[in-house]
Amino acid sequence: MPRTVKGPPQYDAIFDKAEEQLDRFFQNRQDDFAKGIIRISGERFILVRGAALSIEFFEVVKRLFTERDERAAAIAGRLLFDTAHALGKSDASYFHNSMGLHDPISKLAAGPVFFAHTGWASVKLHEESNLQPNEDFFLLYDHPLSFEAESWIRTGKLSDFPVCFMNAGYSSGWCEESFGLPLVAVEISCRARGDEACRFIMAPPGRLADHVSRHLGQASGWAKMGFDEELWRSLGRDWAREALLEKALRESEMDFRHLFELSPDAIVVWKTDDIIRSANKAAATLLGYDDPGDLIGRSWQDFVIPEDRPFSAANAKKTDNNGGSVQAEFRMRRKDGSQFFAQGRLVVAWDANGAPVETIAIARDISSQKTTEAALREQALRDQLTGLPNRPAFLARLQEVFSLRRRGAAAAFAVLYIDVDLFKDVNDTLGHGAGDRLLQQVAARLRDGVREGDFVARFGGDEFAVLQAGISEPADAGALAAALMKSMAAPFEMDGNSVRVSISIGIAFDDPEISDPETMLTQADLALYRAKEEGRDRYCFHAAELDQRVRERVSLTNELRGAFERHELEVFYQAQVEIASGRIVGMEALARWNHPQRGLMMPGTFIPVAEQAGLISSIGHWVLDEACRQMRRWRDEGIAPPVVAVNVSAAQLKTDHKFDREFSEVLAKYGLLDGDVELELTESVLLETTQEHRGIVERLHQAGTKMSIDDFGTGYSSLQYLRSYHFSRLKIAAQFVTGVPGNSGDVAIIRAALSLAREFGMGVIAEGVETAEQASYLLLLGCEHAQGAYFARPVPASAATVLLHQGRIGTGAKADR
Known part of the structure; x- marks a missing residue:
């Protein structure tokens, strides 16, 4: 068993009691004692070691106890712990008052403090109790300490880590941890006189070696102890690592508590x-x-x-x-x-x-x-301009009714697809603001025109839809469509302007063979298309034959999109002649489609498809470019006709806002003059275009471009445009020429057209002349120029070149034959 030295008399009873309990605990445990270890469950670690110079000391540390006799060991550890606590507080107060250290020794921060002794043993004191940071930190010792008050405070280095020096008679001693940093105590020297007073330095582990080296060189009257610098650097790193981990754990626990409270x-x-x-x-x-x-x-x-x-x-x-x-x-x-x-x-x-x-x-x-989410969902299903439900909302409602109907839980229903006729003209003429206000008023009339159980929605643009539920037959849907169309009859008042618009409606009626709501909506859309084709301001029901027509049109549209790449489009030319002599006075450029399966297709078949599909601008520009290119070739050969005529559709002029500039660029590209190419505009072009597009026509005239009115007399409109625009020629429509000379009405129209042309200083040319009789009678009426199968059919550029080389058509007509 170890032999403890006798300390001051006032401590004898305490140490004797502790020794007695330790003796009982260490009976038959010499192996443990040789290691200097006593394990005490949940309390501290008592290290007992005989040392050189006949010194024994006790230090208290925490460690879990895993062996038998836990209770006895716990009692012993508790006794030593309490004793050290009492002694430490009283002595700390005494030394604090005597030496005047810069931090109160009695208020040491809890945390790891490491003690090392180079001459005797390396001992570690580790505080792991539940002490709070402001509680005293203490060590058990067997001899009073005396301090030599030294610190960096005295040298003015307040920003550096604290370093304390202390002398201990027979103990490794202890020191404050001023800033919550772990300190290491190392005995660096003892008095040369041989007494048992020694000097220790305490510093953070990472700075220990530097401080020891510094003060070894400053020791005066002290014998330098053996010091392994590399050993202490290594120990310092290990201690620092463990200390930082433990400190991080404490800080983490504190952070969690703060987060918990302040979250x-x-x-x-x-x-x-x-x-x-x-x-x-x-x-x-x-x-x-x-x-x-x-x-x-x-x-x-x-x-x-x-x-x-x-x-x-x-x-x-x-x-x-x-x-x-x-x-x-x-x-x-x-x-x-x-x-x-x-x-x-x-x-x-x-x-x-x-x-x-x-x-x-x-x-x-x-x-x-x-x-907010509910409001956004509502907003996502409502049209912001009119306040009506939008397309997704309509489809959801249609799906609901569709499902109920298929389960036999709902009556028949119909879908009405609605489009505002010529709405684009309102936008282009009065502006988009007026267009928006018009849509709002249209929406209000539609909402007021349906029953309470019907569902009205805006799909976008000028398209609306009505889901008419609870009906018995298609006639009910027709009656609603007629009522909605009638509700649009009264003019719409906007910014002092009275605007009249109509609507076209396509209707799809509930049918058990319809597989899904989308199909039904598509059928209503197809019926709407048919209503527009038939003249607008009407409603049409979907029918099977309409499906076939639409599928044919869709197929043709897809094929037309690739016609350019496959070089299937071609420009034909039809000669315009002087009736009396057969002399060629012009060529009209006409588009043809060499379809690989359908054969040669006329413009009347594919041009409306191109207009609907948005391809008319591309095709029109291509025809114009080809016609100008051919005119340049004929001019280079010296056989060019006086003029080549090119058709311009209403759709082309509407979609191409820079047509006049593009026309000038094409002429310049081939070195042609404005009078070399005549643009043929139908009456529908002048009726359907807006003020913006009429400005294009005016700029073309100012540039000296020749323009003619094609199919004159078929527009059923005011002749105001004859006074507004300066046309070079009128083209009498073939439908009036067909009745000559037997149809007095056709003859009267031709006479009137000739009279108007003379009054306005315009030339006249008749289209569709197919017989010599028609040619002779036209000449008799005063019409000098014509074109048609009687003179020459439309032919490819190569055949037209042959005609131009001839200069005239062989069948000249005379007025008396």
Whole structure:
């Protein structure tokens, strides 16, 4: 057994009691004693070691005890612990008052302090108790200490780590930890006289070697002890690493507590019994309580709406099973009974055996978020301009009615697809603001014109739809369509302007063979297209033959898109002649499509398709370019006709806002003059174009471009444009020439056209002349120029070149034959 030295008499009883208990504990444990270790469960670590110079000392450290006789060891450790606590406080106060150190020794910060002794042994004191940072830190010693008051404070280096020096008669001693940093004590020298007083330096582990080296060189009257610099550098690194880890753990625990208390989210913790054990201030506020303590002892489920409790509990179970966290939304009730939507995340903590021990719930009020989401959903299903439901909302309602009807739970229904006729003209003439106001008024009339159970929506642009439910036959849908069209008869008042518009309607009636709502909507769209084709301001029902026509048109559109790449389009030319002599006075460029399966297709077949598909601008520009290119070739050969005529459709002029500039660029490209190319515009072009497009016609005239009115007399409109625009020629439509000379009405129209042309100083040319009789009678009426099969059919450029080389057509007509 160890032999302890006798300290001051006042300590004898204490040490004797401790030694007696240690003797009993260490009986038959010489191996443990040789190592200098006594393990005490949950308390401290007592290191007993015989040292050179006949010195024994005790130091208290924490370590778990895993061997038998725990109770006896715990009692011994507690006794030594309490004794050291009392002695340390009294002596610390004495030395503080005597030496005037810069920090109170009696208020040392809890934390690791490392003691090392180069001549005797390396001993570590590790504080791991539940002491708070402001409690005293102490060591058990067997001889009073005396301090030599030295520190960096004295040298003015306040920013550096604290370093303390102390002398100890028979002890390794202790020192303060001024800034919460771990310090290491190293004996660096003893008095040369041979007494037992020694000097220690205490410093942070990472700075230990530097401080020791510095002060070894300054020792005066002291014998230098053996010092292994590299050893102490290595020990310092190890101690520093462990100290930092422990300090980080303490700080982490403190950070969690701060986060728990200061978190804006509600946090509650419960064990496996679902009873709340801890809650923060935010949790109390969320649930309408003043104090978090009011939540302790209650079940989390008490605050969840009963209907949502299975959902909440299921998520908690899911969390347990998955070993992670899960997020859920559920309704909760406050103390005052009010309800709110909460979003919560449940996190489960596990013990060493993998069993759940507690659950942490983090929750926040998302009621305002839910309100915003609902508003956004409503906004997503409503047209912002008119306030009507939009296309997605209509489709959802149609799907609902469609499903009910298929289950026999609803009456028949119909879909009305509605389009505002010529709406683009209102936009182009009065501006988009006026167009928007018109759509709002149209929407209001549609809404007022349906029954309460009907569903009105705006699909976008000038398209609307009505779902008419609870009807018995198609006639009911026809009656509603007629009523809606009638509601548009009164003019719309906008910014002092009275605007009249009509609507076209396509109707698809409920049919058991219709497979889905989208198909029904497509059928209504096809019927709408037919209504527009037939002249607008009318309604049409969908029919099987309409499907076939539309499929044919769609197929033709797709084939036309690739016609350019496959070089299937070609320009033909038809000669315009002087009737009396047969002399060629012009060539008209006409587009043809050499379809690989359908053969040679006329413009009347594919040009309307091109206009509908938005291809007319590309085709029109290509025809113009080809015609100018050919005119250049003929001019280079010296056989060019006086003029080449090119048709311009209303759709082309509407979609191409820079047509006049592009026309000038093509002429310049081939070195042609403005009078070399004549543009043929039908009356419909002048009737359907807006003021903006009429400005294009005016600029063309100012540039000296020749323009003629094609199919004159078919527009059924005012002849105001004859006075507004300066045309070079009128082209009498073939439908009037066909009746000559037998149809007196056709003859009268031709006479009137000739008279108007003379009054306005325009030339006249008749189209569609197929017989010598027609040619002779036209000449008799005063029409000098004509074109048609009687003279020459449209032919490719090569054949037209042959005609131009001849200069005239062989069948000249005379007025008397």
